[in-house]
Amino acid sequence: xxxxxxxxxxxxxxxxxxxxxxxxxxxxxxxxxxxxxxxxxxxxxxxxxxxxxxxxxxxxxxxxxxxxxxxxxxxxxxxxxxxxxxxxxxxxxxxxxxxxxxxxxxxxxxxxxxxxxxxxxxxxxxxxxxxxxxxxxxxxxxxxxxxxxxxxxxxxxxxxxxxxxxxxxxxxxxxxxxxxxxxxxxxxxxxxxxxxxxxxxxxxxxxxxxxxxxxxxxxxxxxxxxxxxxxxxxxxxxxxxxxxxxxxxxxxxxxxxxxxxxxxxxxxxxxxxxxxxxxxxxxxxxxxxxxxxxxxxxxxxxxxxxxxxxxxxxxx
Numbered sequence: 001x002x003x004x005x006x007x008x009x010x011x012x013x014x015x016x017x018x019x020x021x022x023x024x025x026x027x028x029x030x031x032x033x034x035x036x037x038x039x040x041x042x043x044x045x046x047x048x049x050x051x052x053x054x055x056x057x058x059x060x061x062x063x064x065x066x067x068x069x070x071x072x073x074x075x076x077x078x079x080x081x082x083x084x085x086x087x088x089x090x091x092x093x094x095x096x097x098x099x100x101x102x103x104x105x106x107x108x109x110x111x112x113x114x115x116x117x118x119x120x121x122x123x124x125x126x127x128x129x130x131x132x133x134x135x136x137x138x139x140x141x142x143x144x145x146x147x148x149x150x151x152x153x154x155x156x157x158x159x160x161x162x163x164x165x166x167x168x169x170x171x172x173x174x175x176x177x178x179x180x181x182x183x184x185x186x187x188x189x190x191x192x193x194x195x196x197x198x199x200x201x202x203x204x205x206x207x208x209x210x211x212x213x214x215x216x217x218x219x220x221x222x223x224x225x226x227x228x229x230x231x232x233x234x235x236x237x238x239x240x241x242x243x244x245x246x247x248x249x250x251x252x253x254x255x256x257x258x259x260x261x262x263x264x265x266x267x268x269x270x271x272x273x274x275x276x277x278x279x280x281x282x283x284x285x286x287x288x289x290x291x292x293x294x295x296x297x298x299x300x301x302x303x304x305x306x307x308x309x310x311x312x313x314x315x316x
Contacts, residue, residue: 042075044237048315058280062292064234066160067169081287088179089187089288095176101192108196109150117148120208148207149199152214189275213256246297273304
């Protein structure tokens with residue numbers, strides 16, 4: 001089982017930022033609501049928790065780091081939580097310091113020794129990589145400076161785009177844009193640098209394996225169905241489907257699956273929980289929005305917040 005595409009888009013918001021999505025879409029960081037008629041009742045999306053302590057309230061919303069126009073506007077309870085929030089906490093603010101983001105990409109995601117991701121993978125994977133670049137309209141020269149893990153990230157973005165979802169329409173982007181328009185402070189629980197450094201911690205051999213796993217994941221047509229499944233589970237707040245996906249992802253024994261499970265989710269959850277608990281202490285009313293996979297499964301952020309002595313209730 002190779003599920004790193006799903007984990008990346010439920011766990012790493014750096015993938016949604018305009019500088020990675022490409023120059024042609026760089027202006028999409030400010031997301032407009034859907035232009036189609038808005039239904040009278042918006043459906044529940046993702047997962048929502050109410051966290052309380054010392055008379056303060058925080059709504060914790062689980063996002064997916066891709067989106068579609070019909071995801072917006074979000075359901076009334078989430079919209080109201082944002083409107084009444086003294087601050088919004090995100091993993092990373094997609095509308096934050098773009099210069100710092102570019103610098104982080106250059107530092108962690110690009111090669112400096114003239115090597116290439118294609119040369120790092122085994123010969124049998126190279127034609128498959130070239131086929132994917134052609135399929136997604138990615139110029140080989142444009143991706144040549146990328147480290148293997150960065151190229152795997154770009155392939156993941158391209159695959160979700162092919163399934164009808166866009167990283168620039170990610171829910172986090174929408175919430176950030178809405179908060180900035182309302183002059184609500186947006187706090188970052190992490191940084192682009194910390195997320196990139198996490199992936200760049202792989203050895204060169206591990207990065208090559210990561211890229212090979214990504215290629216295999218995309219070539220396996222079952223993975224495309226699973227990408228649609230996670231988006232569908234999120235868009236309908238399907239608790240059973242999300243929990244089942246979490247169990248399945250945790251059971252993935254491939255290198256990339258275990259790396260993403262341990263490093264992307266389990267290692268980051270305590271830091272995210274600490275930041276959210278600190279926000280709750282500071283603000284009487286606030287909101288936090290992080291990848292939905294951080295909110296389910298063993299060692300989830302809601303579980304860790306309970307260890308802080310806070311009351312955590314699942315709204316849906």
